[in-house]
Amino acid sequence: MDLAAAARALHDNVSRVIDGKPDAIDTAIVVLLAEGHLLIEDVPGVGKTALARALARSVDGSVNRVQFTPDLLPSDITGVSVFDQATARFEFRPGAVFAHVVIGDEINRASPKTQSALLEAMSERQVSVDGTTYQLSRPFMVVATQNPLEMEGTYALPEAQRDRFMARISMGYPDAAAELDMIHGHDRTEPIDALEPVVSLEDFAAMIAEARAVHVSDAVGRYVVDIATATRSDERLLLGASPRATLQLVRAAKAYAAVRGREFVVPDDIDALAVSVLAHRLIVQRGEPEAEHIVRSIVDRTPVPTGS
Template sequence: MTTTVPTAAQLAEVADLARRVREQLHTVLSGLDDAVDATLATILAEGHLLLEDVPGVGKTTLARALGRALDTTVGRIQFTPDLLPSDVTGVSVFRGDEHRFEFRPGPVFANIVVADEINRASPKTQAALLESMQEKAVTVDGETRPLPSPFLVVATQNPIDMEGTYPLPEAQRDRFMTRIAVGYPSPGDEIAMLDAHDGHDPLAEVRPVATAADLERAIATVRGIYASPAVKQYLVDVVRGTRGSADLRLGASPRSSLQLLAAAKARAAMAGRDHVLPDDVKALAAPVLAHRVIPAAQARAAGRSAEAVIHDILARVAVPAARAPEALSRG
């Protein structure tokens, strides 16, 4: 498939969109620059985002603020143990007066779907999102219905050792382009949060700064970002490093390579560049790869996380910029 080389004006539009959305998110959450940038890169790469951390650190707030900052349709699903698949996708209801079935779409029929605490629902209900995330369509009663474009799932989940959680299966984790840990704020950021939330809800002040059409144009521009053979080889070396690591029982899949490249292109466009740098790959390697790999028993016993293993791999893989800086950009 051929892609159009983005112009300077198109790159400036993407960078400006990212800046506007970033500013709106920072009115609600302070000190989460890395998480916000990875979130924006995921959205612009047309991927799905998984926010994972302990309760109360701002996962749902970040997801809701993103939905408000983008002037798109937003569907919100609160996952609970008794949630049914039809509560996600929709259901056909018989209209007795017209002697026909009428389909009533579920909250998944939206541009942005906020799936809150996704791992509190049963695996059967979790699986209801699989087709929509991969195929951007939903099949109900034998009829396939397309979802609106763009279509993005922003899910939150608590760590699997928390009470009342069901671990997401590998197949569903792999549908998420990135997994981001929000983390605890610094003391200064926590004080700023107390001031921002004192007496009012800062979410009410978040205003839409980009439409669905703006987002679609930005996504199209991101697709045209150039990645040189040297950068692609570096990316593949990093992914293949997960497959040969003694600390990992399962390495990253080829889908991981595709999604890491897409996210790196989005990060480059956010910076106003028409080409990917190794730094783009390094910045997003852990968010894109960590949830797709499985640490080996000895790594878990030593308390080593998947993120730590990936950072070790990044430290070992040779960076192409050190060998041929001119080979990273067009021409």
């Protein structure tokens, strides 16, 4: 299957549900192809969960949705060993992470202990329960949503967990034309109920392998490292980008290039993804601009490689 054509089919399918947000859809597809995890952060009612559900339905894999609440337990996420009296043995009952796409709705409403249950799954693609390690499905993606404005009854995501999300996006409000289309298209039916998979699991695995094979030149690699290093020495930041951030920016750029039909990464790919991949990992000094603005300024002043 042609990767660029398949990516367009995914985009068109998700666009049937999400009106007027092509950039958010593109980033979500890139993160899925790069085998990363996506954090969607915005106010209620702008389509965060709808985007996650539409993306999951468009790939013919298993999907689990978890509504994060203060009483959610870590075992609800990872699974639990239950004693079976009939066999006199403990049997493992898988938790919500045993799916190809896991939708974590309002992740910041769960306790830090439950949030941390996702760490091993997101990083290692495995969980350990009662001393036994269980491998997760491939591909495996966590799409988490949270409301950044409502603080009551929420727990801020720790830096270690934010760093495991490949990218963070905001949906934003639709423009007037898109909102009008939504009124006419969503008033009687729920479009997401009619979505069918457009890419099989086998084809998608092949797409992931093709994206991983995209070439990154030494010059582009140095460009990524220069950007990451600049965040670590910027006086406006308390915490710069981690080495994991550098790796994930490269992986996302490879998927971004593949979606556009190229077998190599160019600096423009890095520029297009730098804010969504890096900004949520940074800690800004009090009184300084938002992280997104700082990342953009760093990218703008970093010399762009001209050779291969």
